[in-house]
Amino acid sequence: MNPPAVLQTPGFAHYSLAWSPFFNSRLALASSANFGLVGNGRLHIVSLVPGPGGLPTLKLDKFFESQDGLYDLAWSEAHENHVVTASGDGSIRLWDVTLDNLAIGVWQEHTKEVFSIDWSNIQKDTFVSSSWDGTVKIWKPDRPRSILTLQAHQSCVYQALFSPHQPELISTCSTDGTLKIFDLRSPAYATGPSTNTFTNPLSAAVLTVPASASEVLTLDWNKYRPLVLASGSVDRMVKVWDCRMVKMGDSQVGGTCECSLPGHEYAVRKLQWSPHQADLLATASYDMTCRIWNTIPMGPQPPLRYIHDAHTEFVVGCAWSLYDEGLLATCSWDSRLNVLRP
Template sequence: MNPPAALQTPGFAHYGLAWSPFYNTRLALASSANFGLVGNGRLHIVSLVPGPSGLPAINLDKFFESQDGLYDLAWSEAHENHIVTASGDGSIRLWDIMLDNLAIGAWQEHTREVFSVDWSNIQKDTFISSCWDGSVKVWKPDRPRSVLTLQAHQACTYQALFSPHQPDLISTCSTDGTIKIFDLRSPAYATGPGTNTFTNPLSAAVLTVPASTSEVLTIDWNKYRPFVLASGTVDRMVKVWDCRMVKMGDSQVGGVCEASLPGHEYAVRKVQWNPHKADVLATASYDMTCRIWSTMPMGPQPVLRYIHDAHTEFVVGCAWSLYEEGLLASCSWDNRLHIFRP
């Protein structure tokens, strides 16, 4: 196996990465100084060029400074040069990578760290954010304020993702050990013991999955199988959930665990389904590895296909190329981006 193509960003530990939906050779990295604990952040724009051994080489094209650490990013699905970032100071910023220095848009509604952003690939003028205050907000880049707020959890909401199949469905995961699915057409409030407060009412999910007794750090929708999600948790487990029991307008608790994928030695920080194959999943972990799994639904047991162990710190991000099958990027607190073919 050839060594990965690598790019180092000295002084800035990575938190997230994403491939451009418009250009197959362009990526962006969300990074933070001092491991995101204190200090500023950077948005790095990188491109791939032909390199030795069949793997591309990585060029750092430019970077943008932010006043606080960046925890996540998402490319616009409507404009090829726009990126939205999530920051530790509770702000969200929109950048045009063809311009220099300043962001072209900024929003400050969240009260704590914004830990994830996701742009809808169906409603291409809409993105969402999730925050350590438990809230999820829906945004349109041409609006000065959010268009909808969900109080998704009473604990930290680590991630919120649009369904790639239905434009009004989002999934969330939290410190509270649950995965939730919300229908944005019916943002009613939950009632009952332990679900509500007068100052911070909890929004009603159409499905709540009790996924773990520990924190659920990451989720991803399967690109080919509606209502199938993968999750990664602090207790080192990766699981695949079948949530087909969900019914719009009805609040339920359930979800069937279709597969469990043990093997990581520390918390699983990121999961991502392959956009080219329905049964291939990539995972990134604090055990300094990125792993590739064949989940094979309704067939034999899941199989661990590959372990990428070239990083020397927490691996916090992994992302499949949207255009080239089998090309994977990973990023880590060792300040390195890797591109490799498992």
């Protein structure tokens, strides 16, 4: 395998990355000074370009400064130059990457760190955020405040994601060891003239999955199998959950664990299903590796397919290219962005 393309951002530890849904060679990278504990943050816009000998290299196009660390980001599904970021000061900012260092939208409703953000690939004018304050909020970029608040968990919500199959479904994971699925069509979300979700957050999940005895740090929807999710947790386990037997609209506890994937030596910080193959999963861990798994192994072939161990600090992000099958990006607290083809 060729060595990975590498971009170094000195002084800023990475927290998350995302490929553009519009350009096959553009990435966005969220980072924080002092490992996100104190200080400012940066949003980096990066391009993958041909290099010497035909090998790709990474080019930093520009960066944007923020007053607090950035923990997550998502590209707009409706505008090719818009990126939304989640910040440690509880704010959410919308950036136009063609403009100078000034956010074009700012929202400040969360009362603690915003730890994840996700843009719906179906309802392309909608994104969702989750916070250490236990809430999940749904937003439209042209609205001055959130359009819906869910009291998803009683403790930190590490991630909230829209289903890529049904725009009304949102999955969450938390310090309480559960995955939850919320159905925005549920009658529990009906509001009257005297109620609103801004002051009365809603909390009825249609499914609660007891995924781990420890904190669940990350989850992802399978792109080909509706209601199949993967989770990664502090107990070092990666698990695949089948929730297809649950009738949406009922509040239930359940979900079937299809498989467990042991191997990481420390907590699993991020995972992502391949957008090209239904059984391929990438995971990033505090053990300084990114691993690739075949979740439906054929015959005697082991589920662990590849270990990327080029980082020297916690690996906190991994993302498959949306256009180029097999191309994977990883980012780490070592301030290195790697793009590789395992």
